[in-house]
Amino acid sequence: MIDTIVEMFSYPFMVRAFAVGSLVALCAALLGVSLVLKQYSMIGDGLSHVGFGALAVATAFQAAPLSVAIPVVVLAAVLILRIKGNGKIKGDAAIALISTTSLALGVMVISMTTGMNTDVYNYMFGSILAMSAEDVRLSVILAGIVLVLYLLFYNKIFAVTFDETFAQATGVKANLYNTLIAVLTAVTIVLGMRMMGALLISSLIIFPALTSMRVCRTFRSVIINSAVISVLCLVIGIAISYVWATPAGASVVIVNAAALAVYSIVGMIRCRK
Amino acid sequence: MALITCENVSIGYEGQTVVKELNFSIERGDYLCIVGENGSGKSTLVKSLLGLKGADRGKIIYGDGLKKNEIGYLPQKNEEQKGFPASVYEVVLSGRLNGRGWKPFYRKEDKEAAAEKMEMLGITDLARQCFRDLSGGQQQRALLARALCATKSLLLLDEPVTGLDPIVTGEFYDLIRKINQESNIAVVMVSHDIETAVENASHILHLQETVRFFGTAEDYRKSRIGKKFLGGEEHD
Numbered sequence: 001m002i003d004t005i006v007e008m009f010s011y012p013f014m015v016r017a018f019a020v021g022s023l024v025a026l027c028a029a030l031l032g033v034s035l036v037l038k039q040y041s042m043i044g045d046g047l048s049h050v051g052f053g054a055l056a057v058a059t060a061f062q063a064a065p066l067s068v069a070i071p072v073v074v075l076a077a078v079l080i081l082r083i084k085g086n087g088k089i090k091g092d093a094a095i096a097l098i099s100t101t102s103l104a105l106g107v108m109v110i111s112m113t114t115g116m117n118t119d120v121y122n123y124m125f126g127s128i129l130a131m132s133a134e135d136v137r138l139s140v141i142l143a144g145i146v147l148v149l150y151l152l153f154y155n156k157i158f159a160v161t162f163d164e165t166f167a168q169a170t171g172v173k174a175n176l177y178n179t180l181i182a183v184l185t186a187v188t189i190v191l192g193m194r195m196m197g198a199l200l201i202s203s204l205i206i207f208p209a210l211t212s213m214r215v216c217r218t219f220r221s222v223i224i225n226s227a228v229i230s231v232l233c234l235v236i237g238i239a240i241s242y243v244w245a246t247p248a249g250a251s252v253v254i255v256n257a258a259a260l261a262v263y264s265i266v267g268m269i270r271c272r273k
Numbered sequence: 274m275a276l277i278t279c280e281n282v283s284i285g286y287e288g289q290t291v292v293k294e295l296n297f298s299i300e301r302g303d304y305l306c307i308v309g310e311n312g313s314g315k316s317t318l319v320k321s322l323l324g325l326k327g328a329d330r331g332k333i334i335y336g337d338g339l340k341k342n343e344i345g346y347l348p349q350k351n352e353e354q355k356g357f358p359a360s361v362y363e364v365v366l367s368g369r370l371n372g373r374g375w376k377p378f379y380r381k382e383d384k385e386a387a388a389e390k391m392e393m394l395g396i397t398d399l400a401r402q403c404f405r406d407l408s409g410g411q412q413q414r415a416l417l418a419r420a421l422c423a424t425k426s427l428l429l430l431d432e433p434v435t436g437l438d439p440i441v442t443g444e445f446y447d448l449i450r451k452i453n454q455e456s457n458i459a460v461v462m463v464s465h466d467i468e469t470a471v472e473n474a475s476h477i478l479h480l481q482e483t484v485r486f487f488g489t490a491e492d493y494r495k496s497r498i499g500k501k502f503l504g505g506e507e508h509d
Contacts, residue, residue, distance in 0.1 A: 037357060152377045159367045162359055163351065169323040170371035170423050171342030217403035218360035 008242050016131040017195060017248065021234045023143035024192035028204035029230035030150050031185045033223055034161045036209040043080060043182065044202035046095035047189045050076040052123050052198035053102030053109075054190075060113040066138055069190045076102070077182035126197030126249030128241060139191045146184045153177065158219055196249040204230065207256035214260070214267035233259055274336035275300050276427050276459055277322060281331035284314070284321050290329070290482075291317045297478055297487045301337055301426060304453045304460045306470035306490075308502070309480035315463045316349075318480065319431050322461070338426065342371045345424030345458075347416050349431045355405060361415045362400040365391055368422025383422075390418040394448065410441035414448075421452070428452070430462040442466075446473055467502055 008014050028044075035041055051073050058068035076098055083094035110120055122130065131139070150157070159167040160177045168174045185205070193201045208230035209222070216222040237252030275298035283293040292314035299305055307315050320326040321333060324341040335341055345368070368390075369383040391397045394414045399407065404415060413433055420428055430449070434442040450473055453460045464470045470490075471477065477493040479486035479502070486498050493499040 037353075039353070155367070155370060155373070155377065155379065158359070158363065159370050162354065162357060162364065162367065163348065165325070165348050165351075166346055166419070167367075167370070168325055169342070169344060169346040170368070172370055213356075213358050217358055217406070218401075219358060219363050220360075222358045 004243060008239065012133075013129055013131070014238075014242060016133070016136045017128045017238055018235065020131050020136055020139045020143075020191065021195055021238055021248075021252075022231045023139060024188055024195070025204055025208075025230040025234040026227050027143050027146045027150075027184070027188040028192065028201075029208040029226040030147075030223060031181060031188060032205035032207075032209040032230075033212070033219075033226055034157055034181050035185065035205055036213075037161050041202070041206050042092055042095050043077070044185060044189060044205035046080060046099035047073050047077055047186050048193050048198045048201045049099035050102040051190050051193045051201075053104075053106035055123055055194070055198075056106035056109045056120075060109045064134075065194070066135060066190060070142075070187060073186040073190050074183050077186040078179060081178055081182050122197075123194070124197055124199050125247055126193070126195050126200060128195060128238065128248040130194035135194075142187050142191060146187060149180065149184060153180065154223075157181065162219070196252065197247075200249040200253050203253045203256055204234075207253075207260055208233070211256070211260045211263045214263040215270070229259055230256075276303075276335070276337050276339045278334040278336065279331065280334065282321065282328045282333055283330040284317050284326065284328050286317075292480060292482055293330075294483050295331070297484060299427070299459055299461060302453070302457050302459055303476055304450070304474045305462070305476040305478055306474035307461065307463045307478045307480060308465075308467050308470055309485075313480045314482060315480055316431065319429060319463060322429060343424050343426070345420035345422075345428040347413070347420045347428070347430040347433050350435055357405055359404045360400065361391070361396060361402055361404055361407070362387065364404050364415050365400075365418045365422060368419035371423050386422055387418070390421045393421070393452075394418050408441075409437050410445065413437065413445060417448070421458075424458065426457075427459045427461065430460065432463050432465060434464075434466065442469075449473070471499070471503065 035043060051069050054069035054072040055065050058065045080094055080098060156167070156172050156177055159172055160174045164174045189201055192204060196204060208226035211229055212222045212225040216225050233255040234252050237255040238248055240246060240255065241248040241251040278298040279295045282295040283290055285291050295318070307318065309315055317326065321328055323344055323346055366379060366383065366387040369379060369386060372383070373379070388397070391400060394417060396411065396414050396418060399411060399415070404412065407415065434445055437445060446469060449460055449462070452458055462470070462474070471494060474490050476488065477486060477490050477499070478484065479493070479498055486493055486496055494503065
């Protein structure tokens with residue numbers, strides 16, 4: 001067992017996967033609590049499809065993937081909130097519109113340039129090999145920014161999540177914080193999607209929050225528990241992926257699903273008492 | 274100077290006027306009930322008083338040391354909060370955010386104020402409990418404590434007793450009256466329960482697209498519109 005762990009960390013790509021993965025899992029878990037409670041869970045899913053489109057275009061033009069994808073996805077996040085806010089198109093419909101359009105665009109661009117190949121597969125389902133040393137540096141910086149902003153605005157994010165009207169009435173700029181949450185989510189998703197895959201990254205946002213809510217009863221404990229469980233599931237998932245050569249993203253999702261099952265059972269037993 | 278003065282205020286949505294030519298004022302220590310039928314513009318007026326919706330015409334003036342973001346607001350029941358994991362203490366403390374501005378964390382004074390308001394409303398022993406596990410009456414007390422944390426001079430309550438049973442409703446009204454009299458905090462309450470409103474309030478504002486009546490509760494009882502409204506809906 002110890003041999004396996006030592007061997008695992010002797011590969012630079014594994015160290016990169018653990019480092020970036022843990023940071024992304026942490027950010028996603030924190031933001032996920034607000035998104036799930038505000039019933040914005042699908043934003044994560046929608047944005048990852050936008051990310052897929054952006055990555056495809058970036059690859060076609062041989063641009064650096066992250067520096068194209070991040071601004072595009074951030075823009076999409078703001079756009080989705082705007083459409084949701086003005087009420088003409090329902091929020092979930094807005095997300096579906098934007099995400100399918102981006103997906104289609106990405107597929108078109110890929111088919112016209114490189115053709116459907118392993119790149120597409122990797123974007124869809126993720127690859128543990130995706131991270132370059134350059135990506136790691138950028139990811140660490142961005143994830144650091146996400147964490148610091150989240151901590152600084154924690155109390156306001158709580159207020160806006162719990163009761164937007166009251167928060168606004170007491171002078172908290174709810175729209176600003178909604179946008180902040182969406183933008184931070186966009187950044188987190190882009191950072192994580194090449195490892196987790198466009199189809200699976202939203203699980204990092206949704207699972208830890210739902211899992212924690214089975215058992216925890218205060219906002220702060222939900223946040224802390226989500227963060228811990230999310231990083232733990234990611235590390236176990238990546239390790240499984242290494243040992244049994246399973247796809248990284250899928251392994252992490254399966255571990256998250258197992259954690260949800262365990263917490264649900266614990267929650268049910270507690271309720272009985 | 275009055276806490277809030279409305280001068281010729283008209284409010285609407287996308288060109289449609291909901292209420293117009295409102296003239297009234299709220300003084301320190303008043304207990305004003307806003308009554309009127311569904312769709313008479315009560316909720317719209319509440320939004321404007323809170324500064325969430327601008328007036329199309331006229332002016333809403335805040336005075337006597339009251340700032341727009343220092344109104345203690347108790348919103349209408351919100352279904353989304355049903356499954357929300359938050360402790361009572363977390364909810365109450367969030368009422369102090371308006372005093373924090375851009376500063377990120379609560380200070381000791383904020384925590385003490387939250388504890389004091391919970392004590393005042395008799396929910397100190399619920400502090401660690403989860404908000405979603407409370408009864409309707411306890412939830413309203415927690416939200417009232419949050420509202421008190423946000424203000425020194427004015428509470429704005431939007432249909433606070435909806436869905437509460439009669440005993441709890443009675444207790445809640447007593448609590449509001451006590452706060453109004455002992456802490457000298459003005460109360461503005463939107464209410465469907467017209468009879469209790471007239472019993473408790475010092476002033477009545479009857480809305481029906483515009484101000485149909487504004488004055489003391491006593492005068493309202495004697496007025497034609499008051500008699501008709503109070504006399505029993507069965508005549509209508």
